[in-house]
Amino acid sequence: MITHANTTKRIMHLVNLDPAADTFDYKPTVDIRDLISLEDVQEELGYGPNGGLIYCLEYLIQNIDFLEEELGHGEDDYLLIDLPGQIELYTAHPIIPSLVSVLHRLDYRVCGVYLLDSTFIDSPPKFFSGVLSAMSAMVQLEIPHINVLSKCDLLSPAKAKNIEKYLNPERDLLVDDLSSSTRPKFHALNEALVQLIEEYNMVSFLPLNVADEDSVEMVLSCVDNAVQYGEDLEPKEPREWDDDEGTEM
């Protein structure tokens, strides 16, 4: 993505907020490992990898001036923020919403990009599990959000063909696909899940093939559109509730 930004004359800075990250092709402009390292936390506090990771990110939020001091770029610059892949960060913890609030306060327009590894999608239940985790991140963060099927350059032609049906799948196809690989007792649940996914309009994925510049541009343009759209959204009206019935009016 950064190579593509350079080629297309956009200025993009890499911000690494994954304390367990290994190496990068580009040196991050901001790196959480300059503040705290997972290795030190595990050694000194005796935490496991997951607990240590949460500790590091909580430490970042408590010391947010570290991030604020390092940011502050040109008005049109992009920050590409790499976050850890542990799903609980986007479903249960308030850490990432706090980070989003800080970025909003600093006047950044934020878009969540959920990467689902396409090489992992070899059956309908796995696709569904990816969609549901993407949806929980979307619901938790409440920011413009796009879903990407990553690593498409690593797919064989047969697998690439197979994955096409997941890019913009039809409702009936999804239900049939899922039900053909699950036992009958799950079929009603499958229907309900597809309905939920459909209502949240979450089933569309963009394929990302890093070997194809058009595909990289497509993802970046969708991010541009998503933040534009997010900015133009009217503030939400507070919902009114009927106290007696407990229903939305």
Ligand SMILES: Nc1nc2c(ncn2[C@@H]2O[C@H](COP(=O)(O)OP(=O)(O)OP(=O)(O)O)[C@@H](O)[C@H]2O)c(=O)[nH]1
């Ligand atoms: N060929 C190819 N390699 C990729 C792509 N995306 C990531 N990789 C490589 O896959 C390896 C693992 O990267 P990811 O799957 O992003 O996982 P990670 O960021 O290390 O781990 P998490 O933080 O848990 O997501 C690294 O060597 C990446 O360079 C891609 O689209 N194509």
